[in-house]
Amino acid sequence: MAFKGTKLYSILGQKCPRCQEGSLFINHNPYKMTNWDKMHSDCPVCGLHYEREPGFFQGAMYVSYGLGVALSVAVLIADILVGFNALEFFIANTLALVFFAPLLFRWARAIYLNIFITYRPEARS
Secondary structure: OOOOOOHHHHHHHOEOOOOOOOEOEOOOOOOOOOOOOOEOOEOOOOOOEOOOOOOHHHHHHHHHHHHHHHHHHHHHHHHHHHOOOHHHHHHHHHHHHHHHHHHHHHHHHHHHHHHHOOOOHHHOO
16 A cells, blocks of 8 residues: 555554554454454564553444444445435345455554554664
């Protein structure tokens, strides 16, 4: 990605927000069901401890809720443009939320972590 050094790079690439080298998650594929939700406890490159305090990522639930609402609004707009009725919207929205759930989970955690930690290129060791 050409955005190295930005929060967008860290969020979309699911990289450590401090060094942007180490991976946040053990399994890189969110749709591979083994350990899809498991994070490294520390960055494998710079050693940053991801969970700042016990229960730190509970705040990511609010971010996840916002992402889910944004996805639902996008599905609603697409459904209006296509001409779906309410039942078809409900089905399409449910399928979209189920399909994107692993990505929303990961992006929410990455966004929440990036709120509190800034990029420092000298952090790589």
